Structures are given as structure tokens and as C-alpha cells.
Amino acid sequence: MAVNVLNATKVYLCLLFNQTGSPCCLCGQSTLTTSGFCQGCLDDLPRLSGPLCRCALPIEHDTESADADDLAPLCARCLDRTPAYLGIQAPMLYCQPLSRLINGWKHHGRLHLQHPLQHLLVSQLSTLPEVDLVVPVPLHWRRQWQRGFNQTALLASALADKRRLPFADVLRRPSAHRHQQGSNASQRRAAMRGSFVSKARLNDLRILLIDDVVTTGSTVGAASQALLEAGASSVSVAALCRVLPPEIAGDDPDHC
Ligand SMILES: [Zn+2]
Ligand SMILES: [Zn+2]
Known part of the structure; x- marks a missing residue:
């Protein structure tokens, strides 16, 4: 195992030198924007649209499952097991070509995609709840050492900067999680139980937890539980x- 010094160095250089007027990261067309996407490619990216459950899955509009606290209604899975978090905002769908960009950034060293993906998160989140602190979902140290960066921390710090919110990497992942592709929600939930701990007390703080991709919700559910156990309100x-x-x-291609 070797630390990816090259990746880590490139990440810091990307942070230092904001890219302006760079070519579109999808079609290569030159653009005068700072988003890293041309307008056509940006408009074509797959988006998630409502009505949505608190877990950000589409839901039939059902007033019977609406919560008295004016929170979003719950899908059958969340009615069965209420999530620890108040809600998930995820503006985009994990589909091509976005999934290719995210995988290229995380797994194939395409570090120039950092800025467009940060910009996408910051620009596509419309309204955020009132929060006191922005916290990323952590990687296990070994995985971060190998990759050279935690993509979620880079997304979270960009959002915190833009919204002028405090940022703290307070969660720790004591054991490396097993690769979860192909696991269902209950298998993932069981695997994730107790997999996060907070390094600090979070007395009565309202936390905004950031992840890159929400798959079943079990990772952000377990991380939320750890934050609440550390005193977050x-x-x-x-x-x-x-x-x-x-x-x-x-099989609907529009739904990936
Ligand atoms: Zn383009
Ligand atoms: Zn749900």
C-alpha cells in the first residue's frame, strides 16, 4: 500500500488555482463559465424530481403519511424504520454521464473533475435547512491514504465556503467498510451499524452531513446516528x- 502523493498534491493545487473558463468536462467545448460544464451538458444532467420522501426517493403523494412536523412524507421503507436524519437533499440522479464523472474522480485519478463536481453540488442545492456545522462522511484512513483525498470532505468544504458555514471533519470511521455494491438496504444497514464515531461533542448543534452518492441511505443513516449520539440536536x-x-x-432509461 502506498500513499498517493501525486493525487494528494494535485488536489491541493486544484484548490489553490480556481479553474476559470475551462473546457466542458463532458463534451470538451470551451466555456466561459467557471462551472466546468457547458450550458447544454449542464442542462442535460439527470436530476431528481419530486414528490420525494425524506430519504430522497420518489414517492406517491400521500397525505396520510405526511408528518405532523411538516416534514416530507415517508416511503414504505422509511415508515417501517424512520431515518435518524431529518431529510436528504440530493439534486442529481446517479446516472450516466454523472456516474462516469464521479467514478473518474474517485477511482481513476481524473482530478480535474473535482472543481466541476464541487460546483455542481454548490449550485444545484437550492434551499438548505438552518444548520450550525457542515460535516463530511469520512473515509476509513486506509482508503483515504490510498486515494490521497476524501471526495466527500472536498464537496463539503466547498459548500461550507460558499454558504459561509463552519466546517469540521468530526466523524471517524474506525473500521474499513466492506465493499457494498450489490448489498440490499438491510444488509448495508447491518454492515454499517456502529461504523462511525464522533471525535467531538456536538452539544445541540444542527448538523449538515455531506455525502457524494447516497445509495440506500444506510451510510448517512449510520453517520447521522453517530452525530446524534455525540449530542447533535x-x-x-x-x-x-x-x-x-x-x-x-x-428499465426506464430516464430513471437509470
Ligand atoms: Zn458540454
Ligand atoms: Zn423513504
Whole structure:
């Protein structure tokens, strides 16, 4: 195992030198914007649209499941097990071409994608709840050492900067999580139980927890639980995108 010094160095250089007027990261067309996308590619990215459950999955509008606290209604899965977080905001769908960009950034060293993906999160989140602190979902130290960066911390710090909110990397992941692709929600939930601890007390703080991709919600659920156990008064979640489960996505290409 070797630390990816090159990746880590490039990440800090990306932070130092804001890219302006860079080519579109999808079609290569030159653009005068700072988003890293041309307007056409930005407009075509797959978005999540409502009505949505608190877990950010599409839901049939059902007033019977609406909460008295004026929170979003719950899907059948969340009615069965109420999430620890107040709600997830995830403006984009985890579909091509966005999934290719995220994987290129995280797994294939395409570090020039950092800025467009940060910009996407910051620009596409419309209204955020009132919060006191922005916290990223952490990677296990070994995975961060290998990758050279935690993509979620980079997304979270960009959002905190833009919204002028305090940022703190307070969660720790004591054990490396097993690769979860292919696991269902209950398997993931069982695997995630107790997998986060907070390094600090968070007395009565309202937390905005940031993840890059929400798959089943079990990771942000377990992280939210750890934040509440450390004294946070509430946890809201924001993520770049949401994976739709097969029963919702089906074979519809518009739903990935
Ligand atoms: Zn483009
Ligand atoms: Zn739900």
C-alpha cells in the first residue's frame, strides 16, 4: 500500500488555482463559465424530481403519511424504520454521464473533475435547512491514504465556503467498510451499524452531513446516528446524487 502523493498534491493545487473558463468536462467545448460544464451538458444532467420522501426517493403523494412536523412524507421503507436524519437533499440522479464523472474522480485519478463536481453540488442545492456545522462522511484512513483525498470532505468544504458555514471533519470511521455494491438496504444497514464515531461533542448543534452518492441511505443513516449520539440536536443530509433502487428505476432509461 502506498500513499498517493501525486493525487494528494494535485488536489491541493486544484484548490489553490480556481479553474476559470475551462473546457466542458463532458463534451470538451470551451466555456466561459467557471462551472466546468457547458450550458447544454449542464442542462442535460439527470436530476431528481419530486414528490420525494425524506430519504430522497420518489414517492406517491400521500397525505396520510405526511408528518405532523411538516416534514416530507415517508416511503414504505422509511415508515417501517424512520431515518435518524431529518431529510436528504440530493439534486442529481446517479446516472450516466454523472456516474462516469464521479467514478473518474474517485477511482481513476481524473482530478480535474473535482472543481466541476464541487460546483455542481454548490449550485444545484437550492434551499438548505438552518444548520450550525457542515460535516463530511469520512473515509476509513486506509482508503483515504490510498486515494490521497476524501471526495466527500472536498464537496463539503466547498459548500461550507460558499454558504459561509463552519466546517469540521468530526466523524471517524474506525473500521474499513466492506465493499457494498450489490448489498440490499438491510444488509448495508447491518454492515454499517456502529461504523462511525464522533471525535467531538456536538452539544445541540444542527448538523449538515455531506455525502457524494447516497445509495440506500444506510451510510448517512449510520453517520447521522453517530452525530446524534455525540449530542447533535438534528442532522440533515445533502448529497450530490441519489441512486434509485431497481424497483423504482426499472428499465426506464430516464430513471437509470
Ligand atoms: Zn458540454
Ligand atoms: Zn423513504
